[in-house]
Amino acid sequence: WYHDNLTRHAAEALLLSNGQDGSYLLRKSNEREDLYSLSVRGKDSVKHFHIEHTGTSFKFGFNEFPSLKELVMHFANQPLIGSETGTLIVLKHPYPRKVEEPSIYESVRVHTAMQTGRTESDLVPNAPSLGTKEGYLIKQGKIVKNWKTRWFTLHRNELKYFKDQTATEPIRALDLTECSAVQFDYSQERVNCFCLVFPLRTYYLCAKTGIEADEWIKILRWKLSQIRKQVEQQNATLSS
Secondary structure: OEOOOOOHHHHHHHHHHHOOOOEEEEEEOOOOOOEEEEEEEEOOEEEEEEEEEOOOOEEEOOEEEOOHHHHHHHHHHOOEEOOOOOOEEOOOEEOOOOOOOHHHHHHHHHHHHHHHOOOHHHHOOOOOOOOOEEEEEEEEOOOOOOEEEEEEEEEOOEEEEEOOOOOOOOOEEEEHHHOOEEEEOOOOOOOOEEEEEOOOOEEEEEOOOHHHHHHHHHHHHHHHHHHHHHHHHHHHHHHO
């Protein structure tokens, strides 16, 4: 349940989206090198508590513990007190760094950026993984309208697809700066389909589930919104 460089906003999004009352995680504080932040969900909000690492122990308020394990065991039976509202919070459920569905972690972080209006660089400095996604999708052919399973990777402004997950060279790399729209598509006989509209071609893709298709659409639309913001900022700079 130690999440290293997870930001405050991303911690809140993870605990509110996938956690429950009493879920908690530990992360580095961005205030000082010797500080950690314990983020705990209580009902519909997340509280953050400082923990100071002295080198030999962990100080939490007026208490001092030789290890993090003893700190957690102590507060599993004794409520923490929220400083602002006085809400009593108990540490019940550690939130693991590795969750069963890997895409949840990234999509929640991206969702945080979408909700707060932040960009990739604002949310996690120098983190190339933010806003990435990969997985198998079924793609319709350009000339022969048959469907083939391909491995897709999304990184920054490029959506690449490969013959399979083991292939090292992509069949094609799509530049999302040229994409005008991403939307669900109901024109195909298959379900869970969506399309990407480019000037010279519309790409039709299908996911295994509606949830997976929705995840792809959301993250791709977010990418397009970020691209538009960058273009608007560049145009504003040029005009000024």
